[in-house]
Amino acid sequence: MSDKHDSADDQGDDREPGTLLEQMGGIGGLIYSSVPIVVFVLANTLWGLMPAIWCALGTAVLITVVRMVRKEPLQPAISGFFGVAIAAFIAYRTGSAKGFFLFGIWASLIYGSLFLASTLVRWPLVGVIWSSLNSHGKGWRADRKSVIGYDIATLTWAAVFGARFIVQRWLYDTDQTTLLGIAKLAMGYPLMIVALLVTVWAVRRADKRRHLLESDKEPEESDDEAEARLRSKYGDPAAAEH
Template sequence: MNDNDQNPKKRTGMASLAAAGDDDFSVIDAIGGPRGVVESMLPGVVFVVLFVVTSDLNLTIIVSAVLAVAQVIVRLIQRQSLMGALSGLIAVGICLIWAWQSHEARNYYLFGFLTNAAYMVLLTVTLLIRVPGLGVMIEFIRTLPTEHWRAWLHDWLDDAPLKRAYTIVTLLWIGVFGLRLVVQVPLYLADQVAWLGTTRLLMGIPFWALAIWVSYLIVATPMHRHKLAAQAAHAESESASSASSESSASAN
C-alpha cells in the first residue's frame, strides 16, 4: 500500500506548508519521502553521468527517457499515486526533447531556467501588489475557498504577523529561484555540462528541502496563532447564536 494511502493527511511540496501550524510536519515527507527524492534526482544523475562518460547525446537521451517511463510503470504496477511520477515524466520529457532537437546536451537544463525565471517574476509581482504569493498558495491549499473570496483573502491578509511571515517566505523563494539562475546560467553559457548538471542536482532537492524547512520555521507560529484565533472566533459566534436562539425560544 502507498504511504499516502496509509496517511491521507500527508502532503508534499508547498502543500506541506499548509499544515505548518500542526505538530506533524516533516521535511522528508514534504519533499516526497526517500523514494520521491530518488525518483526526482535519478534521471538528472543518469543524464549528466552518462553524457560525461560516453559523450553520446542520443544514447543519454534514450536511457534517461526509458528510466523516466520505467518509474511511472513501476508505480502503476504497484498501484501507487502517479501524480508526482507523471509530472516528473512530463518535465524530463520536455528537457530531453529540447536537448535532442538542438543536439546540445546543455539544453536539457533550459526548461528549468525558464520555470525558475517565471516563478521568480510571478512571486515578485505578488509582492508588488502586496499579496504575497506564498500566502496565496498556502492559504488556498489550507482552506480551499469555494466562495466569499474577498472575505477569505482579508482573513489572512489582515493578520499582520501572518502576512509578514508570508512576505518573508515569498522573498526567500524568490532568492532560491534567483540564486539558481545566477549560478547555473553562466555554466550553461560556457557549455559546462558536467558542472551544470552537478550544480543543478545540488540546488535541486537539497535547496528545496532547506527552503521548505526555513519556510516552516517562519510560518508555523503565526499560522498556529491565526488558527487558534479563528477557532475562538468561531466558538464565540456559535455561543452567541445559541444564546440568541434560547432567548427567542424563551420569549415565545
C-alpha cells in the same frame, strides 16, 4: 473548547512538514527525480547526446512503472516524466546536451519572478497558496505578523529560484554541461528543503494566530467582523508600508 483547539493545532503542526514532503513524492520522490539527470550526464559523457536522451527517457519510464507497481503516488512520477521528456526534446532540437537543462533554467526565472512580485504587491504566494489549499480565506492578510512570515517564506523561494537561474545560466553560457548537471542536483532539492522549512515555520505561525482569533471569536460575530477586529488590533498590512 480551548483544549480541543490546542489538540487540533498540535496535530496540524505534526502533519504540515509531512504533507508538504508527500506532495513532492516523499523521500523516494526526491531521489527518483535526481536519477534521470545523473543518467543523462553519465551517458552523455560516455556515448554522446542521443544515447543520453534515450537513457534519460528510459530511466524516467522505468521509475514511473516502479512506482505504479509499488502503488506509490503517481503524480510526482508523471510530472517528473514529462519534465524529463520536455528537457530531452529541447536537447534533441538544439542538438546540444546543455539544452537538456534549458527548460529548468528559464522555469526558475519565471517562478522566482512570480514569488518576488507577489511580495511587492502584498500578496505573498506562500500565503495565497496555503490558504487556498486549506480554504482559510483571506483573513491572514489582516494580521501583519502573519503577512511578514509569509513574506519571508515567499522571498526564500524567490532567492532559491533566482540563485538557480543565475548559476545555471552562467554554466549554460560557458558550455559546462557536466557542471550544469551537478549544479542542478546540488541546487535542486537541498535548497528546496531549506525553503520548505521556512515555509513550515511561516504556516505554523500564521495558523496558530488564526486559531487564536477563531477561539476568541464571539458566537454571533461574522468572519468579516472578526477580521475587522483583528485588523484594528494589528493594523492593515497593506497600509503598513505607508
